[in-house]
Amino acid sequence: MRGPSHARDEYKESVQSYIGAQLSSSNRNTESITSLTMQAMLTILSLMAAGTALADIQIYSILNTPTGGGGAGEGYKFYSSQPDCNAPGNAIFHAATDDASSGGVRCEGCNGDQAIADWDIAEFEWNINEGHFTIYSPDYTITPADGSASRGTCRRDSGHDYNCPVAGPLGQESGVRVFICETDLGGVE
Known part of the structure; x- marks a missing residue:
């Protein structure tokens, strides 16, 4: 293509x-x-x-369920395309946090008690190796933390999910798409 x-x-x-x-x-x-x-x-x-060619980034809400019980890990993964059960190990897990200033992903409006399609997301912030950005509602623009120009836009889309066995102590990983973004950011994991 x-x-x-x-x-x-x-x-x-x-x-x-x-x-x-x-x-x-x-x-x-x-x-x-x-x-x-x-x-x-x-x-x-x-x-x-x-400008630079735009690419899609798909952001998924992740729940890792360990083998033998215990607390499940909640966080997010960034994919360059729609993942399947061969892909979960290929993306980095970023823990959900209440304050992403030091790292991780913060979501204002993500409510684990509701279906992801019903989340009323006001801000979605990530601070990972590739940079520190926030997606703001209502237009879901990707805004760098340093105040520089927008790096793209996102749209809400929970139309894909996966539930896959994962080798090792994790046991099971479930993911539901939250956003599809068109951005000039490359290699976001």
Whole structure:
């Protein structure tokens, strides 16, 4: 499947080819070259304005149930695509916390007594290796903690879940999707 960066590369190559053809067929007077230079600059600026390719991140609420009983671990995992039972071990578990300033994931409005689709999420904050961000309701914009420009948007989507056996002491991992985000953040785990 071709992604946005592939399409952008093809577009860029066609623009470069067009400019080259125009330069070679023109009489190369100053006016023609200036016009082509302006066209090239506008094309480059439009490519830059398109920004970095966006990718999906899917955020799941996770419940790890240990073998033999004991307290279940609640937290979140970030996936680049919809996970199946081969994927739970491929993403890092981030513990749920009331204060994510030192790390972890904080969710204001996540209520374990309700179905995830019914959660009224006001803020969803994560502070992990890839950075410190908060998703704010109602538009679910991904806002960096340092106040810099938005890094994407999310939408609520609890339309996928999994319940998988996990090797070792965890025993069972259940996940329900909370958000699908379109962002320029890469490699969020």
